[in-house]
Amino acid sequence: MLSFETIAEAHDRIRPYIHRTPVLTNQTINERAGADLYFKCENFQKIGAFKARGGTNAVLQVAQNREGTAITTHSSGNHAQAVAYAARQVGLPAYIVMPRNAPQVKKDAVRGYGAEVIECEPTLDAREQGVRDIIARTGAVLVHPFDDDRVIAGQATAAKELIEDAGQTTPFQVIMAPVGGGGLLSGTALATHYLSPGSRVVAGEPAGAADAVLSFQSGKVEKAPFIDTIADGLLTSLSERTLSIIRAHVSEILTVSDAEIVAAMRLVWERMKIIIEPSCAVPLAVVLKHPDRFAGQKIGIILTGGNVDLGKLPF
Amino acid sequence: MLSFETIAEAHDRIRPYIHRTPVLTNQTINERAGADLYFKCENFQKIGAFKARGGTNAVLQVAQNREGTAITTHSSGNHAQAVAYAARQVGLPAYIVMPRNAPQVKKDAVRGYGAEVIECEPTLDAREQGVRDIIARTGAVLVHPFDDDRVIAGQATAAKELIEDAGQTTPFQVIMAPVGGGGLLSGTALATHYLSPGSRVVAGEPAGAADAVLSFQSGKVEKAPFIDTIADGLLTSLSERTLSIIRAHVSEILTVSDAEIVAAMRLVWERMKIIIEPSCAVPLAVVLKHPDRFAGQKIGIILTGGNVDLGKLPF
Structure with a gap:
């Protein structure tokens, strides 16, 4: 299991090469969600993604x-x-x-x-x-995209910064990330486990690439029953490595439709004036879909990236 | 003439109701422009604009x-x-x-x-x-949109913050804003005059709403020869009030085509991952059009707003 020291060392190692991205809030989206949302803006990261x-x-x-x-x-x-x-x-x-x-x-x-x-x-x-x-x-x-402890330790630094910058005085009740191969989600779950142990980690997954939710239930790496989603960063299945971290430290994985993803993406573009890719909108789509589950909570959301083809927008 | 004290009082007055918006930089755009650009992000302002x-x-x-x-x-x-x-x-x-x-x-x-x-x-x-x-x-x-000293003093606070936050140690050589009715440009010119007197103020105007450049030359409020531009925030003509401030404190007004505006807008969306409206892209379009004029200079640009209709994008 990746230790806190390994994550902290990763952070020290990469610091000269990455941005400490801002954590943004938006009053209108909070009102819409009925919750207190903090967005970690990895769309502003080097290469446009975490x-x-x-x-x-x-x-x-x-x-x-x-x-x-x-x-x-x-x-x-x-x-x-x-x-x-x-x-x-x-x-x-x-x-x-x-x-x-x-x-x-x-x-x-x-x-x-x-x-x-x-x-x-x-x-x-x-x-x-x-x-x-x-x-x-x-x-x-x-360097594998996610089935690699060094990659997972690096991805964990996004949640580490989020917790350090916005989860100290009042801890997050929930920290959210989308799940594809599970590298970011594993890192997020570990950073939260070490730095904000009272927070629940909740993942969002497209219904059109629903492998992680099945794997989470069965305990084995499953394939998605079908692949049909705009969230093109989340098509990959988990690995044994990421599944085992996720099973240990993630509370739940919830799915959303493409229509819900596009609506959440559009809301962020229109109200926050920042560009996020569809994969990135999945956790917010989850919050908007289940207002009862998240009402009044302080929630940290990792906005994973902003690399979209402006010639092929879904609106 | 609006005094520095009037602008400073305006700033104190409005501070509880507005955001102190960030000043962002982008390495790729700097390389493209051959200059050192600082973007004052009023697209993140309350109501999405300065x-x-x-x-x-x-x-x-x-x-x-x-x-x-x-x-x-x-x-x-x-x-x-x-x-x-x-x-x-x-x-x-x-x-x-x-x-x-x-x-x-x-x-x-x-x-x-x-x-x-x-x-x-x-x-x-x-x-x-x-x-x-x-x-x-x-x-x-x-409350007139621009022909009002109180409005101009308020708009001046954007450049005031830009200079305070990014123009202290090394002053800006140029500060830029787009021009429509001239409220923002007048305020920008006055704030620069008081706080960064060594900086030149340069305005950008759409070629398809070129009243200000004509008025600037003739000294009288002129109408645009024709109106045909995507920059729908910049269609208005100047007033006597804004023209007189602009004639006193602006160095030049340069025009750009809609194609140049859209290219600059797209560059900001793609590389900075932030949403700006077409009117907002005009100064950057000017810099990209005249690399010789701005080579190696430190330039502050007011990004005026981010209210676009996502259903009607020019790309």
């Missing part, structure tokens, strides 16, 4: 421990940019396997950080084979 | 001086909400004349602050007649 934390923590250790002379990963999303960004900070080459149908803008962003993009067929098998090929060819070290 | 400052300063004085028992104005945009918001703070009724073709969402927002909306034909004559009728009927006091 993934910069975990990726940087892992890459810095690879460099410091001289575990390899290059970094690799596979991702179609924010983790790709996070690893590319972090590798550039330490001067290591990065090889990022991306499905060839990933948006051009995302491939360009990864290349913009100086990484090499290796395109593959859009299947998990092809991605994993792509990474194996790179490791064989270059000796690169894999 | 207009809360001027409206509140005027309305508070009407209430404190017992000049009347109601407030009125005409506006289709942010000033309507600002006056409604401020009137509610002091418990005075507000009567807002709005063109009947104003977006329903804006009428609803004004009503949401408890004000009465009086619809009129969408002409300046009809609006002004509407206000005269209300004054005759209710004895309400008019």
Whole structure:
């Protein structure tokens, strides 16, 4: 089990490379929710998402421990940019396997950080084979998007900052994050366990990628019954590692529909004037869906990222 | 001429009712612009725009001086909400004349602050007649959107905060605002004159509402040769009052096309993850259009507001 010291060391390690993002509140959204919401704005993080934390923590250790002379990963999303960004900070080459149908803008962003993009067929098998090929060819070290303690420790620093900055005088009753592969949720649950043990951790998941809620119930890593959601950052299933942390330290996982996700996303755009991606709106959608469950509570919500394609908005 | 003391008093007066908005920077946009940009984020202001400052300063004085028992104005945009918001703070009724073709969402927002909306034909004559009728009927006091020293003093507090928060150790070489009726630009110019006299004040104006640049040259209040711009907050002509302040304290006014405005707006949305309205993107569009003129300079830009209709985005 990841210790508090490991998370605190991760925080010290990555601090020069990340933003301490602000915690924002909004009166209108509080009135709408009937609760007291604190938004940790990782949409303002380096590369536009919390993934910069975990990726940087892992890459810095690879460099410091001289575990390899290059970094690799596979991702179609924010983790790709996070690893590319972090590798550039330490001067290591990065090889990022991306499905060839990933948006051009995302491939360009990864290349913009100086990484090499290796395109593959859009299947998990092809991605994993792509990474194996790179490791064989270059000796690169894999930084997995979530099934890695160093990544989880890095992601935990978002909740650590949230608790330090807004949960000291009056502790949070609830701390929320969305769940995809579970790296952020595991880190959030651990940081909360150590720093704000009276807080419940509640996760939000799209109904159209409902693997975590099933895995949470069964105790085994389950696949989603179907994948159909706008929350494209949350399509992945958990790993044994993340499931075991989540089962130990998360109180519940609640699902929301895409219509509820888009409504919550729009509310944040309109009232807070900040850009969040659909995956990011899932916890707020949960709060708005269950006003009875959260009435009057102090709730911390991690807004995970702001990387959206403005040409393809859902409104 | 508005004194520094008047601006400082305005600031003290409105402080309990407004946000001290953050000043943000963005590395990517700095690289793109070749300059060092500081964005004063009035899109995070109460009612989503800087207009809360001027409206509140005027309305508070009407209430404190017992000049009347109601407030009125005409506006289709942010000033309507600002006056409604401020009137509610002091418990005075507000009567807002709005063109009947104003977006329903804006009428609803004004009503949401408890004000009465009086619809009129969408002409300046009809609006002004509407206000005269209300004054005759209710004895309400008019708070003009910009041709009012109290409004200008309120708007000046945005630049005052910008200079206090980011222009102390190293002064700004340039401070920028967009220009419509000139209330914000006048206030910005005066605050800069008093607090950062070494800074040049540069305004941005849409080429499709180019009255201020003509008035600035001729010394008389001119009308725009034509009105055709997405920057719907900047359609108004100057008044004698704002023109005289602008002629005294603004260095230049530069125009940009709608394509340049939309590109600058999109850049801010994509890289800063914040929502700004088209009018708001005009100064950045000016900087990006004239890299030679601003190369290497420290520039403060007032981002005026974030009230956009998400259903009608230009991208």
